[in-house]
Amino acid sequence: MRLPKVAIIGTGGTISGVGRDSLDFYEYSTSGRFMRVDELIATVPELPRVADIVPVPYNNIASTDLQPSDWLKLTTIINETVAADPTLDGVVLTHGTATLEETAYFLNLTVKVSVPVVVVGAMRPSSALGADGGLNLLNACRVAGSPQARGMGVLVVLNDEINAARDVMKTSNYRVQTFVTPDFGILGYADPDRVVFYRRPLRRCAPDTEFDVSGVAALPRVDIIPAYAGADATMVEAVVAAGAKGIVSVGFPSGSPSPAQKKALEQAAKTGVAVVQSSRAGSGRVVPSKESLLAAGFYGADTLTGQKARILLMVALTRTSDPAEIRRIFEEY
Ligand code: ASP
Numbered sequence: 165m166r167l168p169k170v171a172i173i174g175t176g177g178t179i180s181g182v183g184r185d186s187l188d189f190y191e192y193s194t195s196g197r198f199m200r201v202d203e204l205i206a207t208v209p210e211l212p213r214v215a216d217i218v219p220v221p222y223n224n225i226a227s228t229d230l231q232p233s234d235w236l237k238l239t240t241i242i243n244e245t246v247a248a249d250p251t252l253d254g255v256v257l258t259h260g261t262a263t264l265e266e267t268a269y270f271l272n273l274t275v276k277v278s279v280p281v282v283v284v285g286a287m288r289p290s291s292a293l294g295a296d297g298g299l300n301l302l303n304a305c306r307v308a309g310s311p312q313a314r315g316m317g318v319l320v321v322l323n324d325e326i327n328a329a330r331d332v333m334k335t336s337n338y339r340v341q342t343f344v345t346p347d348f349g350i351l352g353y354a355d356p357d358r359v360v361f362y363r364r365p366l367r368r369c370a371p372d373t374e375f376d377v378s379g380v381a382a383l384p385r386v387d388i389i390p391a392y393a394g395a396d397a398t399m400v401e402a403v404v405a406a407g408a409k410g411i412v413s414v415g416f417p418s419g420s421p422s423p424a425q426k427k428a429l430e431q432a433a434k435t436g437v438a439v440v441q442s443s444r445a446g447s448g449r450v451v452p453s454k455e456s457l458l459a460a461g462f463y464g465a466d467t468l469t470g471q472k473a474r475i476l477l478m479v480a481l482t483r484t485s486d487p488a489e490i491r492r493i494f495e496e497y
Contacts, residue, residue: 168253168309170215171245172301173238174201175267176224177260179297181289189338192289198224199290204258207290208298215305218252220245227260227267227285232383232478235270239377246277254280254308258301261285261334261342264320268329269472272318273479273497274377275370280313283320283329287340296323296340303354310359316351317369326352328365330497333446333469346447347467368496375479384481386410386474389429391421391444397428404428410438410477413462414470419443419450426460433461438490440477442470452494461487463494 174180180199183192199207202219211217222241223234238257246252255277259267268283275281284304286297304321307313318329320343327345336342352361377383387403389411403411413421413429419441421429433439441457442465443450451457452464465473473494480493 167214167216169218169249169251170254170256170305170308171218171220171249171252172201172205172256172258172305173220173222173241173245174204174224174258175222175227175230175234175238175260177227177258177264177285178289179258179260179284179286179301180204180224181291183289183291186291186293189288189292192291193226200224201258204290204297204301208301210302211305214302215309217305218249227263230260230263230267235267236377236380236383238267239271239274242271242275242277242281243378246279252279254282254305254310254313256301256304256308257281257283259283259285261287261322265329265333265343266471266475268318268320268332269475270479272329272369273373273476274375275318276376278314278371280308280310280316281318281370282308282313283318285322287322287338287342306359307354312359312361316361316364319351321354324354325350326354326359326361328369330365330367330369330472331467373497375483377479377482380482383478384409386412386478386481388412388414388470388474389421389425390470391415391425393422395422396424400425400428400432404432404435404437408437409481410440410474412440412442412465412470412474412477414442414444415450417443417445418448419454419464420456429462430460436485438463438477438481438485440465440473440494442468442473444470452491463490466494
């Protein structure tokens with residue numbers, strides 16, 4: 165039987181990290197040692213049993229160092245890798261977990277390939293006792309090679325669970341069950357007997373999106389401003405002065421900035437800065453049609469977290485600055 169052919173693109177992170185010894189769970193990143201993708205693949209001798217693997221090196225850095233310019237490059241690499249080899253069944257991206265959900269959502273909006281794209285990381289470095297990266301990588305390859313995973317957008321696989329890029333978030337600093345999809349739950353499991361799905365995402369996702377970043381040299385600057393008791397206008401004014409084209413307010417639940425922030429954000433919106441209101445609750449909608457939001461000229465983030473709303477706004481602004489269009493985009497994606 166032909167095994168699925170899966171490309172693995174390596175970007176570094178804990179999954180490829182090497183600590184000082186097997187009990188180095190906290191400080192391994194200070195060793196500065198990240199395995200290249202071919203070295204990482206060699207640590208999982210079971211991989212050839214589930215897929216025909218094609219390594220694609222990228223850059224061995226922590227995901228905290230990844231930039232929006234990396235997202236653009238990764239979209240291009242994925243598009244080009246699949247275009248160059250029509251026999252590929254799927255793509256896996258190894259990634260640090262800190263910003264994994266951001267890269268995954270960006271790719272979910274921008275890649276143009278019909279094969280599954282799966283983003284995977286690990287919570288323990290490869291050198292640690294109980295390292296989770298090997299099994300996560302094996303499972304990511306099984307999901308990427310699964311015909312059922314097509315049409316689901318970009319997927320995130322860790323801890324045997326399959327999540328949709330739009331909705332997943334890292335929720336714990338150290339636990340292996342850190343990736344959770346609040347409100348909606350996982351899409352399925354990568355279990356030892358088979359990969360099994362129970363639901364599919366309904367919001368628009370790759371490859372059927374209107375966003376084509378192939379000619380985009382740099383993404384527009386969008387900043388995130390958290391709300392907290394007593395927050396003044398300083399941060400809003402600072403990011404406007406820095407040239408922000410958009411601001412995401414991570415507001416008090418159910419979605420509002422502090423009074424001083426609100427005034428400054430309204431002022432920014434009047435000068436053409438796109439302001440999106442999200443909530444720090446981490447669950448539930450920020451209702452886009454709320455009168456107070458519309459009156460302030462803000463867009464509602466719906467269920468997107470602040471970091472995801474920022475990415476959708478950055479991508480939207482590559483296409484349009486028309487408020488009606490931005491509002492539609494936040495309703496569809
Ligand atoms: N610092 C790491 C990173 O995001 C954390 C991880 O990979 O889990 O690159």
